[in-house]
Amino acid sequence: MPSEAQSRSPVSVSSIRESLTTTATRTQLAVIGITVFALFLRLINLGARVAHQDEARVAYWMARYAENGVWFYRRFVHGPFFFHVNSFMFEIFGANDFIMRLVVALMGAALPLAALLFRKRLRPSETVALAALFALNPILLYYSRFLRNDVPLAMVMVFALGFFVRFFDTRKLRYLFLGVASFALGFTMKENALLYLACWVGAGALVYDHRLFLGRVGNEGIAGAIPPKLRNWFRENDGRTIKRTVLKGVGVVLLVVVEFLAIIVFFYAPRSQTRPGVGLWKAFSNPGMFPELIHTSTVETWQQFISWSNSSDHAYLPYLIDSLRSLEVGALALCLLAVVGFLVDRYSGDRPNALVSFGFYWGVASVLGYSLAMDIKAAWAMVHAVVPLAFPAAVGLALIFRWGREGYERGDDVSAVAAAVLLLLVSAQVGMAAYDTSYQNPQSPDNQLVQYAQSASSPDDVKPLLSDLQQISQENDGTDVLFFGEELDTPDESDNDVPPPGPGWHARLPLGWYFETADAEVASTNRSTDLAGEKPPIVVTLNNVSTCISEDGTAEDIDSYMEGYEAHQFQRYGFNSGCHVSDMTIYVEEERIISES
Template sequence: MKWQLTILVCLLAVAALAVRVIDLDRRPMHADEGVQGLKFIELLEKGNYRYDPDEYHGPTLNYLTLPAAWLRGEHNRQALTETTLRLVPAVFGAGLVLLLLMVRDGLGRSATLSAALITAISPALVFYSRYYIHETLLVFFTMAFLGSCWRYLQTRNRGWAAAAGAAFGLMHATKETFVIELFAMMVALAVVIVTRHKRQNAPEAQGNRAIKIEWSDVGLGLVVAMVVSVIFYTSFFRYWRGPVDSVLTYFPWLRRAGGASPHIHPWWFYLERLAFFKRQSGPVWSEASLLVLAIAGIGVAIRPGLYPAANAQLVRFIAIYSVVLAGVYSAISYKTPWCVLGFYHGFVLLGGVGIAGLLTICRARLARGVCVVVLAALLCHLGFQTWRTAYAQPADRRNPYVYAHSSPDLLRLVDKVNAIARANPNPDKFAIQIMAPGGDYWPLPWYFRKYPRTGWWSEIPENPYAPVMVVGAKFHADLDEKSDKRWLMVGFFESRPGVFFELYVELELWKKYVETLPRDND
C-alpha cells in the first residue's frame, strides 16, 4: 500500500539524516569549505553577496545556509561553526531519500524502497553530504527537477510544471556544471522518444505510453526557472550584473575543463574510485557492489519484462542519462572526486531497480533466499564502506573521496595558536602573520576568522614579525635565528600532503603560554 511505502521511505530518510549529521565537525575543513565559509560570513554579517563568475559557484549554498545559522543562533563569525555550515548539505542529502516518493509509481514499490536504502547508506552520498560544497545541492535539485517532470507527465498538473521550473532554476543557481546534467537529460529523452516508436507493440504495456505535454505548461516552467535564477543571481534584486555573469562564467570554466587547471586526471579517475581504489599501504576501497546492482538495473532497462512493475521509459531514461553523464564527466580532463555525485546518484537509482529485478526473477524459494542473502551482503558492504569513509578515515589521503584535504595535524596548529592567544595579556594587540608560497594557506583564514589583526602573505614581507607567525616550510624562513631568538620556532605542522607550516611565537608570549600549561605532580 502507498502509505506503507511512504512510512518506510520516511523512516529511511530519518536514518539517512542521522548518518549524515553525527559529528559533523570531526573532519578538518577542506580549503574549498573554508573559502565558502568565509564568503558566507560576508552574507551573514553584512548581508553582502556578489556572484563571482571565476570562482565559488552559484549562490544557493550561501543563501540556504542563512536559515541554518539563524536557527542555531549564530549571527557572526565568532559564533558560526563548521557544524552549522555542513548541516545544509547534510539535510539536502537526506532529502534525496524523500524525493524518491515522486517517482515511486515509475520505479515500482520494491525499486523505490531499495533505492531509498542505498541512498541512505551510500558511501559517496554520505561523505559529500558532510562537505560544505555545492555538489549535494545540485544532485538534490536535479532529482527534484526529474521528479517534478515525471509527476507532470503523469498528472498534466500545471503545478508540477511550475515545480519543475523552480527546480531547474535552482540547478542553474547552484553550479555551472548543471549544463552537463541538462545535456545528458536531452540525450536520454531523445533516445527514449526514438526507441518508444519501435516498442509500441511490446508486451510491457505501461512502459510505452506516449509522452504528451502542453507547450503552455513548458512556457510556465521556463518563466518560473528564470525568475528563481534571477532572484538568486541578483542577490534578491540588488546586483543586476549577476545573471550576466552566470553566462560569462563558462569562459573560465571551459579553460579549466580543457586542461588549464591542476586538477587534470585520466578518464578512469572516477571508475577507479568506484571499482577498486588502493593507495600506499592502505586498505582496498570498492563500491563494485553498487556497480553490479546498477548493471542489473541497466539490464532491466534493456529487458523491461524482467521487472514489469517499473515504467520502462523511465528506467530507460535513467539508464541512458546516467551512462551519458558518466561518459561526459570521464571525458572532461578537469576532475575532482565530488563531481562523481551526478552520475553516481543515477547508479543508485539503477541499483534500486536492479535489486527489484533480481528479486522478481528469483521466484523459487531457494533462489530467492540466496538472492536475499547476497543482496544483504552487498548492502552491508556499502554500509561498511560508508563508516570507513565518513567516520573512521574521513581525512585520510588513502580514502578515495579525500582530495587535497587538510590534515588532522592542521587542527593541532589551530588549537596551539588559540591557546597562545588566550595566554596573551593584551588581546587587543594580538596579531598573526600567515605566510605561504602562492597564498597556499587555506583553510587557515576560516580557522583564524576570529582574529581581526591577521595578515596574509604569499611571500615573506620586509617586516614579517608579529606575536605569532605561521610560515610555509618551503620558505626556509629561519625567523628564530634571524631574530636572535626573540621569536622561537615551536612547532612543525602538516597542512595537507606535501604542505607544511612552521609556527613562530614571540619569546615573552611563549613564556606566558608555558605558564598556563598544567604542571606535573612531581
C-alpha cells in the same frame, strides 16, 4: 511487506483498495525511516574534519558576506545559493565547520525522499531500494558532509525530474511549477547544471527511440511513440477545444519562464551595498536600475557561466581511470546492481521501464562526460553519476530482495539463502566503504574520495590546536596573528575584505577561515627582522621544503626569534606537490596554550 505479485484468488474491490493503501503507506513510512537514518549518518561528527581548501575558501567569503553584505557572482566559487543560505546560517548560529556543512547535510539527507516522487513508475520494493541507495552510498554520504554544491545540485535535480514525472502522470500544474523551481535552483548552485540538461536530452532521446522501435514492432509506426492518452485526446476533441488548450499551454509556459527567471535574478543579482554598481536592494529604492540589474544577473552571468565549459584541457584517459577508481571505492555495489537492473528491466517483461533506462543512460553519460569536463581529478564529480545509476541499481537490489522473499514463501531454502547472502555482501561492502571513507579516514591521502587539497593533519591533533588559536585570538588585544613570508604576505589586509583577495591570501588556507570565524586581527610581513621584537601570540609560516619558497620566507628564517613559542606542524594539503607546499609551522606563545595538542 505484502507480496507484489498479483493474487489469482477472487477478492473484493475494498480489499484491493485496502491492500494498495497499506502498501503505499508502508512504502512511505520505510522511505521516511531511511531519510531519518540518512540524516543521523550525516550529522555524526559533522564538524570534526579539518576544512578542505575549497571549503575554507568559499566559507571565508560567506562569512565576509554575512558581515558586509557585499556579493557578486564569480564562477571560481560557483553559484550563489550557498552564499545566500550560509551567510544567513552564520548570522543566526555562528560560523564554524559544523554550521558551514549543515545545509549540505540536510539536503543530502533529504535526497531519499525524492524516491517517493517516482513511486508510480517503480514497484514499492524498488522505491524503498532507491531511497536506501541515496541514503547509504559512500560517495553521496562523504560529500553530504562537505561544503560543496555537488550533492545539493544532484538533490534538486532529482527532485526536479521527479516533479516533472509527476506532472506528466497527473497533469497537475503544481508539480510543473515545483519542478521548474527545483531546476532553477540547480542553476544557482553550480555550472554543471548544464551537463544535467545535456544528459537528460541525450537520455530522453534514447528512451524516445525505445518508443519508436516498439511502435514499429507493434506495426503502429511513428504513432506508436505517442502516448495513447494523447492520441485519444486529439481524436475526441474539436479544433476549438484544441486551440483553447494550446493558448492555455502558452500561458503556462510564460509563467514557467517568469518563475525560472525570477529565481535566477534573485540569486544572481549583485549585492553591492555602499560600493559602486548595481545591487538588488539598491534597485528597490531606485527602480530605474532594474533593467541593468536583470541584464547583469542573466546575460552577463550566462557569459561567465558557459565559460566554465572551456576550463579543462587535459588527457582524457587518466581522468577516466581516476573516476572509475572512485566508483570502485565508493559505488562498486551500486554500479554492479545498476548493470543487473538495467539488463533485467530491458530484457524481461512487456517493455523496458522508461525511468530505469533513462537513469542508466544518464549515469553512463555522466561517468564518461565528467572525465572530460573536470579540470582537476576529484571524486566529487562521481556524485553526478551515482545518483542516476541508483535508478537501475534499485531495480537490481529489489530483484534480489523479491527473489529471496518469494523463495522463502514457497519453501525454496536455496533461493532464500542465496538472496540473503547477496544482500549481506552488498550491505557489508557499502557499510565498510562508508565507515572507512566518512568516519575512520575522512582526510587520509590514502582515501580515494579525499582530494589533495584536504589537510592531511589528523583532526584529533589539529582541531584542539585550531580551537586554541581561535580562543587566543578572541581573548587577545591588538594583532592576534602574524603571517610571515612572501607566499603568505598581503601588504594591505583590507584587500581580503571582499573578493578578489590580495596576494598571499590563498596560501593561508584553510587557516584563514578559522581566524575569520574568531574575528582575529591579522597582519603579515615579509621581513624576518620584524619578529625580533614584540610579536603577536600566533605566528604562521611555511616550511622550507620547496625551491619555490623565496629566501627569508620560511620557518628556518625566524626560528631563532621564536623563543617562548611552541612550534606546531600543520599540513595544508594531503602532500607536497611542486609549488603546492603543504607543510606549515604555527608558533603559539607558550603561556597562551590552553590544551595539549
